[in-house]
Amino acid sequence: MAGNIGSAAAPITSSLSKLQALNGLFAIYKKQGPTSADVLNALKEALLKEAGVQNPNPRKRKKQSLKMGHGGTLDSAASGVLGISVQSNTQQAEATTVVGIGNGTKMLSTMLAGSKKYVAVGELGKATDTLDATGSVILEKDFEHITRLDIEDKLKAFTGDIMQVPPLYSALKKDGQRLSVLLKKGHKVEAKPARPVTVYNLTLQEFKPPHFTLDIECGGGFYVRSLVDDLGKALSSCAHVKELIRTKQGQFTLEEHALHEEQWTLERILFSLQPCSESEQALDCTKPPEADTLGTHSEVKMKT
Numbered sequence: 001m002a003g004n005i006g007s008a009a010a011p012i013t014s015s016l017s018k019l020q021a022l023n024g025l026f027a028i029y030k031k032q033g034p035t036s037a038d039v040l041n042a043l044k045e046a047l048l049k050e051a052g053v054q055n056p057n058p059r060k061r062k063k064q065s066l067k068m069g070h071g072g073t074l075d076s077a078a079s080g081v082l083g084i085s086v087q088s089n090t091q092q093a094e095a096t097t098v099v100g101i102g103n104g105t106k107m108l109s110t111m112l113a114g115s116k117k118y119v120a121v122g123e124l125g126k127a128t129d130t131l132d133a134t135g136s137v138i139l140e141k142d143f144e145h146i147t148r149l150d151i152e153d154k155l156k157a158f159t160g161d162i163m164q165v166p167p168l169y170s171a172l173k174k175d176g177q178r179l180s181v182l183l184k185k186g187h188k189v190e191a192k193p194a195r196p197v198t199v200y201n202l203t204l205q206e207f208k209p210p211h212f213t214l215d216i217e218c219g220g221g222f223y224v225r226s227l228v229d230d231l232g233k234a235l236s237s238c239a240h241v242k243e244l245i246r247t248k249q250g251q252f253t254l255e256e257h258a259l260h261e262e263q264w265t266l267e268r269i270l271f272s273l274q275p276c277s278e279s280e281q282a283l284d285c286t287k288p289p290e291a292d293t294l295g296t297h298s299e300v301k302m303k304t
């Protein structure tokens with residue numbers, strides 16, 4: 001009997017050891033709906049269950065058997081690439097949310113400093129309190145006067161190094177609490193001051209009034225919702241984000257690197273993991289693995 005128990009426990013112990021030994025970066029696909037934190041916790045729970053951990057609590061911060069962090073919040077109403085860092089639980093984390101391996105925080109900072117790409121569908125004629133489709137409509141204005149050439153002309157002012165005011169409903173914090181949480185609690189929140197952001201490329205892909213589709217490549221700290229809201233005002237109307245997909249984060253792309261939920265297994269992550277040892281931190285270790293040839297989903301599906 002004891003021998004059978006020992007042999008059954010061995011694979012579990014082995015799987016957990018492999019999981020806990022992971023160090024590096026990889027990308028997953030975040031679907032529309034859950035927050036980035038929800039997705040991270042679901043990923044951790046799936047991996048811990050696969051490793052045989054009973055009743056895993058991925059939200060428990062202390063004495064975690066697996067330490068992971070994501071590389072930048074993606075709106076709950078958005079979908080797309082979410083960068084993930086994972087570190088051995090014998091390492092010291094330098095941050096509470098974004099966790100790295102020794103210098104792993106530096107790895108994530110490098111990834112966040114790289115460009116991001118989005119496909120955004122905006123809707124003219126309606127403004128919402130959240131600047132996207134999850135909010136309540138607070139203003140309606142005519143948009144029939146707007147042409148494709150008008151949009152293309154106004155987009156020029158939003159390209160390059162610009163100043164942008166972040167949305168009130170955001171992950172930015174005041175007194176340790178997110179502005180979005182404070183607003184939902186009924187607190188009065190003042191807008192954060194405009195800050196410098198960079199837009200590398202901004203093009204209009206489609207215009208079917210009241211909807212328009214933008215391809216955006218930008219730097220860190222940029223809010224697509226603010227862009228669409230500001231664009232609506234510049235067009236003497238108003239607008240909000242109807243659909244949003246992040247197709248690239250740093251060097252990770254949706255088509256080549258993002259693991260979908262059914263691929264959240266130890267085997268797939270080992271295949272996709274971009275490891276960086278401490279000695280490699282000083283070198284260029286931001287290049288992700290080659291495109292997954294084992295069947296990673298490459299179809300980009302727009303959300304509502």
